[in-house]
Amino acid sequence: MKYTEKVSNRLNDLLTRTYDAENGYKLAQDKIDNPSIKKFLNERVQQRYNFGHELKDEIANFGQLPEKGGSIKGDLHRTWMNLTATLSGNETERILEEVERGEKASLEEYNAILNDSDMVLPPSTENLLTKQRNAIESALNVSKRYEELVS
Secondary structure (H helix, E strand, C coil): CCHHHHHHHHHHHHHHHHHHHHHHHHHHHHHCCCHHHHHHHHHHHHHHHHHHHHHHHHHHHCCCCCCCCCCHHHHHHHHHHHHHHHHCCCHHHHHHHHHHHHHHHHHHHHHHHHCCCCCCCCHHHHHHHHHHHHHHHHHHHHHHHHHHHHC
16 A cells, blocks of 8 residues: 555545534534533534545545545444433433543544554644644533533
8 A cells, every 4th residue: 555545544534533523513413402512512513524624635635535424333323322312311411421422532543643653644644633633632621511511
């Protein structure tokens, strides 16, 4: 596998996760009544939309084709969010727990790529991934604070 293919494949994996996160945030936003939390979730939808475009541009810079949709795993996670939210006594808390779970998984994937000693990332890619990872980490911290408030 060529260097550019390896990098773009990993970026495409992130892109798929980004589509999943964007769709998950849309679902969560539709199920929340609290205006502050709804605004936070809407901002995450827009953030992930922007992340997707940044990743697509970076993939295209490598002469590769970006992925076009989310994953089956993401679809299953959103179905699980729907089911558990309807069975849960505190829907907002449960949804925020699922948001956190998804964000932690995203952080793990970003960290795995950034810390992969077998793959040297171009500076533009490393900077982009670091910026996105830090934004996800910040969103995770805000989500945890909201969860503490509603529990």
